[in-house]
Amino acid sequence: MKRQNKDKIERILGLYSKLMNGYIINKAEVSVNYGVNERSIQRDIEDIRNFLDSESVETGVMNTVIYDRAEKGYRLKQIYNRKLSNSEILAICKILLDSRAFTKNEMMEMLSKLIDGCVPRVNIKAVKDLIKNEEFHYVELQHRSVFIDKMWDLGKAIRGKHYVEISYQRLKDKAVVKRKVKPVALMFSEFYFYLAAFIENEEVKADFDILNDSYPTIYRVDRVKKYKVLEERFHIPYANRFEEGELRKRIQFMYGGKLQKVRFTYSGCSVEAVLDRLPTAVIESEKDGVYTISAEVFGKGIEMWLRSQGEMVKVIEMR
Template identity: 65%
Template sequence: MQSYKRLKGEKLLMANDYNDKVSRVLSLYQRLMEGKVVDKEAEAARYGVSARSIQRDISAINNFFEQETEKSGVINSIEYDKKRGGHYLSQIYRTRLTNSEILAICKILLDSRAFTRERMEHILDILVDRCTPAEGKAIVQDLIKNEEFHYIELTHKSEFVDKMWDIGQAIHQNRYLEMDYKRTKDGAIVKRRVKPVAIMFSEYYFYLTAFIEDEDVKADFDVIDDAFPTIYRIDRIAGYKVLDKQFKIPYGNRFKEGEFRKRIQFMYGGKLQKVKFRYKGSSVEAVLDRLPTAKILEEKDGVYTISAEVFGKGIDMWLRSQGDMVEVI
């Protein structure tokens, strides 16, 4: 009888200890999530336990965070900072995109038609499998499968991503690039030695923007000075070599890719110019989105007078495509 009572008492004591530990861990968890600093010694005194017990509690919470990372795509980590006087929850980083973000990216990729079918399928598989929260994978796959099945790759059918990375390295290191380039107008292979400054994407293709150094070659281009780069489709670069020689561009004269992007249409190179036209279509927003530098000068009876600053002759192609909705001034 006495042994039975003793056993029962021990079980009650263990249950109380367990409940106390659960309450202690939950309290620590809540305060950490609220951004408070936890002092291990103070917590030990508060709960009447050793500092080692509090350390085990903190480790248990950290283990829980690690397990949740795989499910939620969020990294939480308890760190110690002597200056702050204890343990705290470090900044939260999202490691995965949301279902809606992945779906949007997949749709943009498919619409771009930028890669071969094999490369596109590879990229989409990785995006959906490794970057999408588990509960949304099947839905995202279902929403893109038809478009992926009917995907039509571009006529050049060439792999160029490794080439693009090498060119990117040359840009990063300010190294000259020698290349054999297949011209669009006649298919002839020409040699170029250029200063590569940016990689851009537009209308299905990736492009290299670069400055030509050869004065004889420059003479054949509309570009007449170092202020304006020339543009090359990366898939048309038949051969290339990144040279050891570096070029220098003063910081104040560095190529501003974002500013160039706002002023270039259909990646047709050329001089910087200003255009002015009247627009009488149904969506002036579409014009402003197409021409980021555009400004509405006047609006009268639904007709807008617009000016814009642009590079090259691509703007002529766009203006002609608008038909009667545009009158060039």
């Protein structure tokens, strides 16, 4: 290797090392140190920029070298981290597998795309090995329905405030009923995706326990057998606008119904688990390890959950 080329490589590696360690490169100073003119240093910086651009394809991290006027020199700047880290993508894959929300074919395809598209190539095999056993033993849900495209269409209807006609198979008697609804939210809870929607037909609403239109009905997406997004739009006045985030905090059991306020005592070993289960829960008091808790929850699901806690929970009031 010619001495000139060797000097250039050593110089570029030296500049790269300084940049990666947070140093500011003053073009005039380093040109003197390396015994070259400033144009050579400028070309070296351009070579480093090109290298960082090509490296981003492998690592997902987009770095570049910028001129900092305040520091009067060049420094490294991370523009964005385009891909998920190994640990992030592993966590997401584990959550997806544990959700069991999709058919096995859908799940395997999504995991493969996530890993291939987000993990640096050198680490793809390591991530795949970490979830290989769970993939092999993955058990899909009994409904075996494919509904990703359906969810996308419903999501667009929610965003555009379009009415949707659905044919829905009820759980209690397996009958398929038709509804015209105002879709307002898509949510996931314990294996299933749900659509929250307001029923448009007043005659249909008369069959429900709760007549107040401010309470949405909850539909399992996999039980929506047919649907049609209508051109007709609905309007929710700003004062009564639907707050999906607020509903999500109060619908933890995916049962429709009125907003209930519940107070109970909890004597179990993990009050944190109760607070995590009921995002609106507030600890009113605590004495000798017994907590008095209040919360707001939509629907009747809270009653079943409270009963499932056995002797650890005693209901004070529910209204």
